[in-house]
Amino acid sequence: MGVAPAFIFDLDGTLVDSVYQHVLAWQAGLQEAGIDLSVWRIHRRVGMSGGLLSNALLREAGRDLDAGVLRRLQEVHTEVFVRSFGAVRPLPGAIALLEHLTDHGVPWAIATSGHMATAGPSLKLLGVADSAVVVTHDDVQRAKPDPDLFLEAARRLGHPVEDTMIVGDSVWDLLAARRAGGLGIGLQSGGYGRDELQAAGAYRVYDDPADLLRHLDEVGVRP
């Protein structure tokens, strides 16, 4: 008999509708560095570690890595993102989903590749309690697609990661979920296509948190 599941959620694109603001904030940083990279290519990188993302974007643009450029890129990203945060909303069903899990005694955590500087406003928007398990890039050395964020979240929940549903909107979430040994669930609310999520190993794909909430019985939560 299996263990009842716990849930680990990605934040941007999974619980809050902030991916497109992140994408344009990275574009602003790249343009300041004199790098014109297509926005869809930036979109396909969002959700991974900011350091890896910067490296990958500069490599795609054919530029050498430079510590000063990388640091400035991340600074501009944070500044522009925080400035555009006024348009960011919780995704439909996000708050209800977390409440439902809490009410039914299902353990859950949030694990994001972002730092607390950008994750903080989103956590506040969701009304996440200070007592909730939240793991950010400040807590681990390597963010997604490395498994460290999810392993640390499972450890803090005291739950075996093999019995944990890991919910995310990007292929980096799903790749990290597989490396962590959890079961990946994809949400389309970050703007990735269904096939991209399935190809990265999603066990199931739903539209958004509201759609997942309506189908919790498919992923191990009994009514």
Added chain:
Amino acid sequence: MGVAPAFIFDLDGTLVDSVYQHVLAWQAGLQEAGIDLSVWRIHRRVGMSGGLLSNALLREAGRDLDAGVLRRLQEVHTEVFVRSFGAVRPLPGAIALLEHLTDHGVPWAIATSGHMATAGPSLKLLGVADSAVVVTHDDVQRAKPDPDLFLEAARRLGHPVEDTMIVGDSVWDLLAARRAGGLGIGLQSGGYGRDELQAAGAYRVYDDPADLLRHLDEVGVRP
């Protein structure tokens, strides 16, 4: 023996990197109207006629249609889009592709669901000559996914639409291409996934204009 092809190009997401700015401009209009709709759902509608898009978004949000709300939504979209246009760039290879076709005597046109108010700055960015065939929503009653824009573009080129390659980044381009009787080619540069474009009937899918330029021999242009 077939006729040598002509090309009809969509504009936003196909030749210029403006889709994400359009998406957030629509979000701004919707938020002003008190409608919080997930950004990825807006993204999936961009490229269709602004009127249809507004109707579809309001319907998804469960709101009734109101002529004043619709008009204001389109006004705010135009204002915010034009304001954010400073970050918009030609997509990689777009200018080179149009030049290559011109140099090789291959007829081409641009056909966009947008009005000249938003399309004008993009055409200027691309350096499109006044003599080029450009069809906008100002020229036809029904924009994509109706076939009218592409039929009008083919008519102005004096080229049979059945021998025309219709290049776009959204499913609306590809659906309109099929209704027009042309051959749809998908580009991923608008942020749609490859499978979404193939499922809508794309004959081939390329990354962006630069990738299409490298593979023109696959779509009927002999060296």
